[in-house]
Amino acid sequence: MLHCGKFHLDLSRPLVMGIVNVTPDSFSDGGQHLQRAAAVAHAQQLIAEGADIIDIGGESTRPGAQQVSVQEELDRVMPVIESLRGSPVPISIDTCKPQVMLAAIAMGVQMVNDVDALQDTAAMNAVSVGNVAVCLMHKRGDSQTMQMRPHYQDVAVEVSEFLRERIAAAEAAGIGRARIVVDPGFGFGKTLAHNLALLRGLKKLAVFGVPILAGVSRKSMLGALTGREVGDRLAASLAAALISVQRGASIVRVHDVRETVDALKIWNAINEDK
Numbered sequence: 001m002l003h004c005g006k007f008h009l010d011l012s013r014p015l016v017m018g019i020v021n022v023t024p025d026s027f028s029d030g031g032q033h034l035q036r037a038a039a040v041a042h043a044q045q046l047i048a049e050g051a052d053i054i055d056i057g058g059e060s061t062r063p064g065a066q067q068v069s070v071q072e073e074l075d076r077v078m079p080v081i082e083s084l085r086g087s088p089v090p091i092s093i094d095t096c097k098p099q100v101m102l103a104a105i106a107m108g109v110q111m112v113n114d115v116d117a118l119q120d121t122a123a124m125n126a127v128s129v130g131n132v133a134v135c136l137m138h139k140r141g142d143s144q145t146m147q148m149r150p151h152y153q154d155v156a157v158e159v160s161e162f163l164r165e166r167i168a169a170a171e172a173a174g175i176g177r178a179r180i181v182v183d184p185g186f187g188f189g190k191t192l193a194h195n196l197a198l199l200r201g202l203k204k205l206a207v208f209g210v211p212i213l214a215g216v217s218r219k220s221m222l223g224a225l226t227g228r229e230v231g232d233r234l235a236a237s238l239a240a241a242l243i244s245v246q247r248g249a250s251i252v253r254v255h256d257v258r259e260t261v262d263a264l265k266i267w268n269a270i271n272e273d274k
Ligand code: 9MG
Pocket: 057, 061, 094, 113, 114, 115, 135, 137, 183, 185, 186, 213, 214, 215, 216, 253
């Protein structure tokens, strides 16, 4: 079970986290009000399609993306979170900023997705007192530097050591294991070879006894392998999601919820009959 605020998520089958980006480039209309309405409608559509968790983000984490101020991020995400209060599935806030975490938790989100793995003490405190779940993700560098020739002696060992240390830090701050999810951070300061090594060895992260989240949907590693543009990576994303689940992921973070839910229905049918 993953304890997400008032929700206790059953992990006996893989869960789908649907991505809702509230960034100017994610909804073409531009204006604040329309952007909010489009983001809320998108979240509701993903819930109808079978998403188990909705992850809302107001700052792009893509390599090279510009950082936004706390106020700008709050202006983007808070109206959307407010509109989704009472959602039948947990709402996750995708942010590294403690101020955004605190505001989102006060508004009722049940999970924090922090690509900085709560390395900021204020972020750690916000999650600790908030009784919400947290995703601790590995990344090397920041959005400006992370793809500048990342180097590891052994990527699987180094990612694993980092996550072990972050779990220990979270537990020391009062965040119980039932609230923790770990994520190797595909594409965050990793080459294609690093990403493939991590996916091959994903099962090794299961030693921590906390659920593994994998985010590979539409990522450039899939573009590198298929030669497809970002809008044309559905088949590759589904294959990667299934492989992640087969190698131990309990949660997949995806754009294409409907198709991923269908693909996992086949996986579930085979695995329930063992
Ligand atoms: C915000 N974000 C983008 N990619 C991600 C991934 O792979 N994992 C998590 N947890 N968050 C991500």
